Amino acid sequence: MGKVLMKGNEVIAEAAVHAGCKYLFSYPITPQSELVAYMAKRLPEVGGLFLQAESEVAAINMVYGAASAGVRVMTSSSSPGVSLKQEGISYLVGSELPAVVVNIMRGGPGLGSIQPAQSDYFQATKGGGHGDYQIPVYAPATLQEIVDLMRDAFNLADRYRTPVYILGDGMLGQMMEPVEFKEVVNEELPPKDWATTATRGDGGPKLTNSLFLDPAELEEHNNHLQAKYAKIKEAEVRYESYLLDDADYVIVAYGTVSRIAKNAIKEARNQGIKVGMIRPITLWPFPEQPFIETRDRVKGYLTVEMSAGQMVEDVRLAVEGRKPVFFYGRTGGMVPGQEEILEKIIEMAGGEQ
């Protein structure tokens, strides 16, 4: 199959279908609307189902029910809707159910705007709902990367029995790019022998549950979750290094912002400033290694985000105070321009070159 020109939201949908996802439960919200419309047509073709839920709350709980029956299932939304899903996401975590949750972020807080933003980084990477947990977060930067990451997201969800976020912004959802869906042989995954599908002679009754009234049992369960997170941190970190080898300065950016930053980096290099980039692909687990490798030899880091400064906290934790960490962000649906980023690079490098 060759390349096809598609819109970001549709790519997420088609990539999910290619990853074997047959079920989507969602509620309409801009700017991810094309995703549900696409799935409403597409899923019946593969013997699946799109069901429009009465609310985001219901949608995530339908996901919970479907996931407990052991199928690949997804829900998609945008920032205010994802806030509503947090209760259900916490339950998915507690009951160890695999699912993929797509957040095509828009400006906030409150109803905010429908323009692109990266304002839900904290919510996605620091737990989000109640409890004490982490969720793996993939942040694709291009539509082709969405295609590649969707399968990984579903596989990771199944392998570790956890919800997984796909975190994009309105720009990624709305842009069009050529993509290619390659046929891949899926990796072997553990059987879902925990699924509550009705017992059917396969042993005693099974239970999907996040309630542990005995504190000792709950602590044991939480330790089990933490051990799982340690494994994920060990094995699932992803990032892209861009022109890091000779870099004096490092831009840190993810998703669509990283693409604008790349252009600014090229221009800075034309002007003689050696800049590179670390692009986290997993926001949690956050890639600490490239910072450990560079922090003793570079002069500083500049984190660029479409937020008031969220990922920058993880950057500072990874740099451990050894080098200055600068921040530049735009919010509310405003997108940082290449020129603005270039200015900040020049400023970081000590002014006019």
Add this chain to the structure above:
Amino acid sequence: MELVFEKTKGLRDKTTHYCPGCTHGIIHRLVAEVMEEMGILEDTVGVASVGCSVLSYEYFNCDMTQAAHGRAPAVATGLKRVLPEGRFVFTYQGDGDLASIGTAEIVHAAARGENITVIFVNNAIYGMTGGQMAPTSLLGQKTATSPFGRDAGLQGSPIRISEMLATLDGAAYITRVSSHDVPNIIKAKKAIRKAFETQKKGLGFSLVEILSTCPTNWGLDPLESLHWVRDNMVPVFQLGVYKDVEEGK
């Protein structure tokens, strides 16, 4: 020796945590007996809700999924929509769960005609959290959060769920029964059977509302509680069939 009575296989060998005089135990048994008699224990997934009956997952002898507060109908929807043909899904919910925090989920599950069975246990109070006012609490009823008695002007009037849901086209069978004496318990079992049969036939959404007791939080003894259901609840929550598509009702 001749075996004259045997505990239903629909319940596991566990002592329940329910208070003396609470009719959850009776209702559990009715649901369990129906599943056993229909031979569907191995084809059924139950959805436990939040409240006293959350631990129903410890008692029913079938696969169980525990849902967030009020969300059982959405969880049941997810299950039923992806499970193979021939599987049964039921929810077991109290009045705080179904009639307060979960109203959106129950209304829309009924409106979609989800082919699930809902066992709705109405005892006009929150049990697990310690006797707060429920949406089904009666006018004048004193609870932890309506210490002067429920006042229509301040807290509104009790919600009649069965009547409300019966107006929806997706609802196939809606009935209200009671657990306060033997004749009513026998009727309740018949209603539960019919609800599961409705699901078996694929007719759509079925719900059995069962009036129930809460001696602990009502501050009454078990017998007084049964009388309280009969004398105070039944007049407000009238028993009867509110929707039955098979009977053209």
